[in-house]
Amino acid sequence: MTKIISGDEISKSIESTLANAVVASDETAMWVSPKNIHEVCNTLKNPDGLDYSFLTAISAVDYIEYFEIVYHLTSLRNNCSCIIKVKTSGRENPEVQSVSDIWQAADLQEREIWDLMGIKFGGHPNLKRILLWEGFDGHPLRKDFIG
Amino acid sequence: MATIRTEPVTINLGPQHPSTHGVFRLRVTFDGEKIVDLEPVFGYLHRGTEKLAESRNYVQIVTLTDRMDYVASMSNNLAYVRTVEKLSDIKVPERAQYIRVISVELQRIASHLMATGFLLNDLGALATPLVYCFRERERILDLFEMLCGARITLSYMRPGGVFQDAPEEFWGSLNTLISDFPSYLDELESLITTNEIVLARTIGVGLLSDAQAIDSGVTGPMLRASSVKWDLRKANPYEIYDRVNFDVPIGSSGDTYDRYYVRLQEMRESIKIISQCIEQIEPGPVRTETPFFIRPPIGEAYSSVEGPKGELGFYMVSDGGISPYRFKVRAPSFINLTPLRDMITGWKMGDLIIILGSIDIVLGEVDR
Numbered sequence: 001m002t003k004i005i006s007g008d009e010i011s012k013s014i015e016s017t018l019a020n021a022v023v024a025s026d027e028t029a030m031w032v033s034p035k036n037i038h039e040v041c042n043t044l045k046n047p048d049g050l051d052y053s054f055l056t057a058i059s060a061v062d063y064i065e066y067f068e069i070v071y072h073l074t075s076l077r078n079n080c081s082c083i084i085k086v087k088t089s090g091r092e093n094p095e096v097q098s099v100s101d102i103w104q105a106a107d108l109q110e111r112e113i114w115d116l117m118g119i120k121f122g123g124h125p126n127l128k129r130i131l132l133w134e135g136f137d138g139h140p141l142r143k144d145f146i147g
Numbered sequence: 148m149a150t151i152r153t154e155p156v157t158i159n160l161g162p163q164h165p166s167t168h169g170v171f172r173l174r175v176t177f178d179g180e181k182i183v184d185l186e187p188v189f190g191y192l193h194r195g196t197e198k199l200a201e202s203r204n205y206v207q208i209v210t211l212t213d214r215m216d217y218v219a220s221m222s223n224n225l226a227y228v229r230t231v232e233k234l235s236d237i238k239v240p241e242r243a244q245y246i247r248v249i250s251v252e253l254q255r256i257a258s259h260l261m262a263t264g265f266l267l268n269d270l271g272a273l274a275t276p277l278v279y280c281f282r283e284r285e286r287i288l289d290l291f292e293m294l295c296g297a298r299i300t301l302s303y304m305r306p307g308g309v310f311q312d313a314p315e316e317f318w319g320s321l322n323t324l325i326s327d328f329p330s331y332l333d334e335l336e337s338l339i340t341t342n343e344i345v346l347a348r349t350i351g352v353g354l355l356s357d358a359q360a361i362d363s364g365v366t367g368p369m370l371r372a373s374s375v376k377w378d379l380r381k382a383n384p385y386e387i388y389d390r391v392n393f394d395v396p397i398g399s400s401g402d403t404y405d406r407y408y409v410r411l412q413e414m415r416e417s418i419k420i421i422s423q424c425i426e427q428i429e430p431g432p433v434r435t436e437t438p439f440f441i442r443p444p445i446g447e448a449y450s451s452v453e454g455p456k457g458e459l460g461f462y463m464v465s466d467g468g469i470s471p472y473r474f475k476v477r478a479p480s481f482i483n484l485t486p487l488r489d490m491i492t493g494w495k496m497g498d499l500i501i502i503l504g505s506i507d508i509v510l511g512e513v514d515r
Contacts, residue, residue: 001384002382002383028447053361053362054361054364055364056364056458056460056477057460057462057475059462059473059475061464061473061475062473070462072449072460072462072477076361076375076377079382079383083449103362103363103364104359104362104363104364104485104486105362105364105365105482105485106364107363107485108481108482108484108485109364109482112481116197130189130190131189131190131193131514131515132193133190140195140198141197141198
């Protein structure tokens with residue numbers, strides 16, 4: 001069975017190297033500040049450390065006051081998985097660092113989130129709309145979108 | 148002698164093109180015959196499934212999942228209902244779990260048959276091998292018709308089990324199918340596996356290294372063809388997969404041929420799984436009573452299954468209401484296209500078609 005690593009456990013194992021990156025953690029997930037997500041992911045992917053080599057999915061949820069980006073990570077070697085979350089502030093111009101240079105898997109998924117949820121990924125090489133056309137007004141998965 | 152002035156040419160492949168398996172467009176830049184750049188253009192079949200799901204109740208959404216990967220509806224149903232069950236802690240009777248595994252393995256065979264048939268079609272073996280594949284797929288669709296009355300958009304599963312028990316005549320037809328199937332696969336293999344043209348066109352074409360496959364989030368037969376032994380049925384057994392014996396076939400080099408051959412061997416393994424399920428299945432209920440409107444507690448869940456194309460996962464957030472607050476699909480066909488550019492650059496037009504064919508995309512799932 002794939003072992004589910006709790007947020008508390010993950011935050012303990014990266015606290016030594018990245019002291020201020022973790023905002024909160026509980027049973028289910030670990031919250032990271034938007035400006036630290038890139039270095040946290042780099043640490044998690046490190047093959048000599050935790051070895052989360054596989055980015056399963058990136059999702060974004062609109063909680064009205066803030067957006068939450070959810071990273072599901074899997075380590076194929078250790079057969080374990082964990083969840084990392086990032087909260088953005090404000091609805092006008094939410095921005096998170098891109099992790100597409102760490103995992104290529106993030107490339108299309110971040111473009112999809114930008115297209116449908118309107119969250120910018122700083123450092124993404126090709127952040128364009130993917131499912132909708134250029135010039136489409138708004139981001140349909142937002143709760144305040146009126147179709 | 149003065150050299151002739153040359154320049155790269157950009158052409159559009161699709162959106163209406165038989166080899167794109169749907170409405171998918173590739174903007175390809177050629178230098179002579181060689182592909183130097185490629186940009187996939189998505190979205191022609193985007194129906195906003197994720198947004199639609201936010202205004203439907205949990206049972207209605209089953210029909211939306213049918214229309215994502217429309218050649219493997221059963222697997223979509225399973226991945227979805229498992230997430231609802233995880234979210235609201237619904238137990239599933241054992242007989243229902245067996246019927247679910249039998250039906251998703253049948254669906255895997257049907258989907259792999261289509262992938263194989265269309266790969267051959269793309270290779271230029273027009274229609275003949277495809278008809279061989281469709282002949283057997285038709286028998287699987289007949290079995291689905293006995294189960295639920297539909298052949299493509301099945302909606303057979305419900306949170307808590309399946310919609311009805313399999314009828315008596317289903318088991319007879321299933322037994323005939325699985326006893327016929329190995330010899331049918333031998334017949335198919337004798338046409339393809341050692342065929343000189345197939346070997347010349349596919350071996351070493353469209354290589355995807357194991358490191359890149361993992362890095363780009365590729366799953367399913369495509370990941371296993373790149374010699375990564377990762378199958379969720381083994382790595383994280385769900386339903387009753389821990390009670391059946393089967394192997395996980397892997398390829399050696401990650402080329403187009405390996406992707407074809409892994410699928411072919413997986414069909415044999417699926418037959419093994421189904422015959423063990425038939426031996427083990429016991430009579431009993433097939434559905435747990437659930438309220439008409441399921442209201443999962445506030446929370447979130449991610450659950451995934453090994454679909455025919457790869458890891459099919461659903462991430463759902465519930466606010467306690469009758470519809471999900473957020474419904475997100477991890478679509479394997481979509482994510483498997485991530486390394487497309489790297490795989491195709493440097494090859495020629497004819498190779499592009501078969502490399503794309505060997506990835507086995509379904510546009511209903513890519514665009515959702």
